[in-house]
Amino acid sequence: MRALLLAAAALAVALPVAAQDFAVTNARLLTAGPAGEIASGTVVVRGGRITAVGPNAPVPAGIRTVDAGGRIVTPGLVSTNSTLSVSEIEQYGETNDFSSTSANVTAAYDVQYGINPASVVIPVARLGGITRAIVTPELGGGANGPDGGRGGATRDRLFGGQAAVIHLGQGPDLLVRAGVAQVAPLGDVGAQSVGGSRGANVSALISALDDVRAYQRNRAAFERGESRDLGLSRADLEALIPVVEGRMPLLVSVSRASDILQILKIARERKLRLIVESGEEAHLVARQLAEAQTPVILNPTADLPSRFENQGSSLENAARLQRAGVLVAIAGDRTGHYARQTRYNAGIAVTNGLPMNEALKAITINPARIYGVQDRFGSLEVGKDGDLVVWDGDPFEPMTQPVAVVIRGVEQPLRSRQLDLRDRYMRGEGVMPPAYR
Amino acid sequence: MLVRSSSFLAAAAALLLSGCASTGAGTRGPEADAGGPAAAPKPLRAGLDAQASGTVFPSTYRPLPSRPTAIINANILTGDGREIRGGTVVMADGKIAAVGAGVTPPAGAQVIDAAGRWVTPGLIDAHSHLGVYASPGVQALSDGNEATQPNTAEVWAEHSIWPQDPGFNRAREGGVTSLHIMPGSANLFGGRTVVVKNVPATTYQGMKFPGAPQGLKMACGENPKRVYGARNTSPATRMGNVAGYRTAWIAAAGYARKWDKYRDSYAEYERKAQAGDRKAKEPDPPERNLELDTLAGVLNGEISIQNHCYRADEMAVMMDIAREFGFKIAMFHHASESYKIAPVLAREGICSATWAGWWGFKLEAFDGIEENAPILHKAGACAVIHSDDANIIQRLNQETAAALSAGNRAGMNISKAEAIQWITLNPAKAVGVGDRTGSLAPGKMADVVLWSRDPFSVYAQAEQVYVDGALTYDRRNRAFQPRSDFELGQAGQSGVETGSQ
Structure with missing residues (x-):
C-alpha cells in the first residue's frame, strides 16, 4: 500500500495542474470503446482532448509523459x-x-x-x-x-x-x-x-x-x-x-x-x-x-x-x-x-x-x-474529452483507489472537505489554529 | 430517510455481564431467576414482577441438525485479529471444536476442501431493522418507531418483528448469522432491542438468540426534536432532548428504589413468617411500570444503552448524563463524528457503529468520513461497521473493505484480519454475545461463513453459511436456500423466468 501511495504521489506531481498536453504510457487501458482492453498502451491528451490511444500510440516530442507502471486506466x-x-x-x-x-x-x-x-x-x-x-x-x-x-x-x-x-x-x-x-x-x-x-x-x-x-x-x-x-x-x-x-x-x-x-x-x-x-x-x-x-x-x-x-x-x-x-x-x-x-x-x-x-x-x-x-465522453477514444482515471488496482474493488483523476485534460486534486476533516483529526490537530497546535 | 433517521442501537456486553443489582428487568433468560439476592418474591406472577423480563417471551430457537464438519485448506480470518493461511476449522455439536494450521479433521467428520477459499466467523450486524421495517415497505409493516411520545422505553422491538421479511434471507446470503434488531430513532427512548440468530422461523421466538441481553435504544439530535417539535411538543430542541433524558432517569431511579424497598421488606416478612411471627404482614408489591422497568434495568446494568448519536459534542453530553445517573453507554450508533473524539471513546470503552459510505443526508451526518472506523481502530477504540439498511446488510464485508481501503489510503496499514473484527467480534461484544459468537474460538457457537474468495473483494460471495454448526445456506444447493412464506409464488421468484429467454 505504501509503495502505491508513493507512486501515486509521484504521478500526481507529474501530471499537469491545468489543461496541458500529456501522455500516459505503460498503462493497461480499459477503453470502454471499440478497442476494448489494451494490455499495455498509451493515451495522449492535447488541448483537453484525447488525440491518440493505442498499444503503440506515438508520444509527441517534448510532451509531458507519465509512466503508469502497468496500472489500469479507464475513462472517467x-x-x-x-x-x-x-x-x-x-x-x-x-x-x-x-x-x-x-x-x-x-x-x-x-x-x-x-x-x-x-x-x-x-x-x-x-x-x-x-x-x-x-x-x-x-x-x-x-x-x-x-x-x-x-x-x-x-x-x-x-x-x-x-x-x-x-x-x-x-x-x-x-x-x-x-x-x-x-x-x-x-x-x-x-x-x-x-x-x-x-x-x-x-x-x-x-x-x-x-x-x-x-x-x-x-x-x-x-x-x-x-x-x-x-x-x-x-x-x-x-x-x-x-x-x-x-x-x-x-x-x-x-x-x-x-x-x-x-x-x-x-x-x-x-x-x-x-x-x-x-x-x-x-x-x-x-x-x-x-x-x-x-x-x-x-x-x-x-x-x-x-x-x-x-x-x-x-x-x-x-x-x-x-x-x-x-x-x-x-x-x-x-x-x-x-x-x-x-x-x-x-x-x-x-x-x-x-x-x-x-x-x-x-x-x-x-x-x-x-x-x-x-x-x-465515456470512452478512451480519439476526439473525446480528456477524462481518465488511473487506478491502483481493479477499479470495481473497494480496496482499490484512484491515483489520478483527469477531467477535460485537467488533473484534479485528490482532495475533499472530508479528507480535510480526516487529516485534522488523524493528526490530532483538532480545531485549534496552527499557533496552538 | 425513514430508516436512516430511525436507527441506532448498540450494545453493552461488558455491562450486562457485570450487572447483578437487585432491581431489575433481567434479560438473561433462565439465569435471571436462578436464585441469589435478586430472586423475585414467589407470589408475584411474571407479568407483575419488575424483575421477570428475562423469563418472558422465551427463545424457542434450537440449532438445526448438524454433523461434525471440517473445512480444510482455508484462509481463515478468525475474527479475533488473526489470519491463518491453509488452515482448518472443525465444527462439532454446534460449536467450534478446533481452528488452526495443523489441525487434523476428526474421524467421521464431513470434510470440505476450501481449496484456498476464505473462512470468517458469521457476520453480525449491530444495527438492523429487518423484520421491524420489513420488505415490502408498506405502512402495514412499518413497525419500527412507536413515535407517539418521546419516551417509549416500554416497547420491545422483538414484538414488531415479522419473521417473513425476505431481508433475513438476503442478509444470510451475505454471510450474516446474527443481527441486533432495534427500534427506530424517532424517540429519546425508542424501546428495547433484541439479538436474533439468522435462521428461518415462523415466530420471532424461533430466532431469538438464547440468553442474549437486551439493549435500550436512545436517540440524540435531530430525529427526536424534529418528530416532536413538528407537533409542538417537547422535545423541540437539543436542550429539550437532554431534559427529556434526565427527567426519565430520575423517575427510573425512584422506581428502582421502590422495588428494592419492596424486596427488602418481603425478605423481612419471609424471615418473620418462617420464625413463626403470625403478625408478620406480607407487603404489597409496587405497581409494575413497563417503561420504568426498562430504564431501571439499565441502571442495574442488565440492559445496555445503544445510542443513536452522530455528533461528537452530543456524545460528550450523553457520556455526562451516563455519569450523572450511573449507567454505561455500550455503543454509539451511526457515530459519524466518533473519529473526532476517538481517544475519549477508547478510554470510556464505548463502541462506535458506523458506515464507510453514508454521510451528508443531514447536518449531523455532514462530517461523516470513510476513515471513521480506521481512525477509531488505530486509537484503540472499538469500531463496528453496521448496516441500518436492508441492502447494506447484504454486503457488510464490502462496506468494511471500503473503510479499510480509505484507512490504508491514509497510511494506517490495518490488516484484513484486524478489520474483519468490525463486523464480527466487535459487534458481538457490543451487543452482549461476544462470549458466545463473533470469533472462531473453540467452544463458541459454530457460526461460520465459507467465502468464494477474499471477503474484502467485491466479487466475494458467501458460498456456505453455518449457524450453530448447521448448514443454513448453500449457494450451490437449492435444498439449503430458504424462502420465506411471503416469497412463495411471487413474480420472478419461482426460478421460471419469462421474456428474457
Missing part, C-alpha cells in the same frame, strides 16, 4: 441519474434543487439552473473516479424504494422536468448539455402522484402528450386564447415538444414488468424515445426491451421486494438484460453523496453475471450513449 466514470451538484443535504429542502412544486412548472422544470459548482459533494465523488454526472429531477420511485419523500414533490405532476449532463471539473460552469431527458414517474409513484391508480396515471399521460401535439399544431390559436383547455401550462407544453417529436427521451421510472410493457406500447405507437429507470423487473421483459431498443438504467443491488411492484427484483437484472441485447447503465445511488458507490455497483453486477467489460461500459459509455453525449 459517470454517475447516472444523480443529485450531484443540486443537493447539499438531502433532508433539507432549502439545499435541494432537484424538483419543482409549482403547478405551472412541471415538464418545464430544468435542473440546469440549480447546478452548484461549489458543492462539497462533488470532490467526494471525484475521489470515487466520477468525472461526469447525469443530473435528473426527482424520479419518484427508484431502486431504493418509496423513501424519504422522494415521491413527494412529484405529487399531482405527470412530469418531473428536464435532466442535464455536467462535468465534475473545477470552474464556474459545469454544464455540458441541458435538456437531455424529460422525467415521468410511473407505477406506484406515478399512480400515487396522479389519479390514484395506474389507469388514471397512464390515461393522463396519454392525454397530456395529445395536448402537446395539439398545441404544436396550432400555437397561434393557443396564443390567441382560442384553443381548448390543454391542462398544462404554456411552458410545460413547450418543454414537451421535443419529447413528442422523439428528439428528447422520456425517462420513465418504472419497476413492474407489466408497467414496462404498457409504456413500451405507448412509446411505440407515439414514436417516443424511452429510457427505463429503476426497472427492477426489466429482466422479465428483456426481449421486448431489446426489440424496442429501449435502454435501462438500474441499480444492481436492488434485490429486495421492497414494494409490491418489484417482487421480481434480482441481482442478475443487469446480466440478463445485457445478454438479451439491452443497453444497460448502472447507477450508483441517486444521492450524489454516494456516487462513489458507482464502481462497486459495477463490481456487484459482475459478481452476478455481467461481463467485466460490459460493467465498465455500463458506468461510462453506456450512460453517455443513453443521454446522447457519447461524442463527448
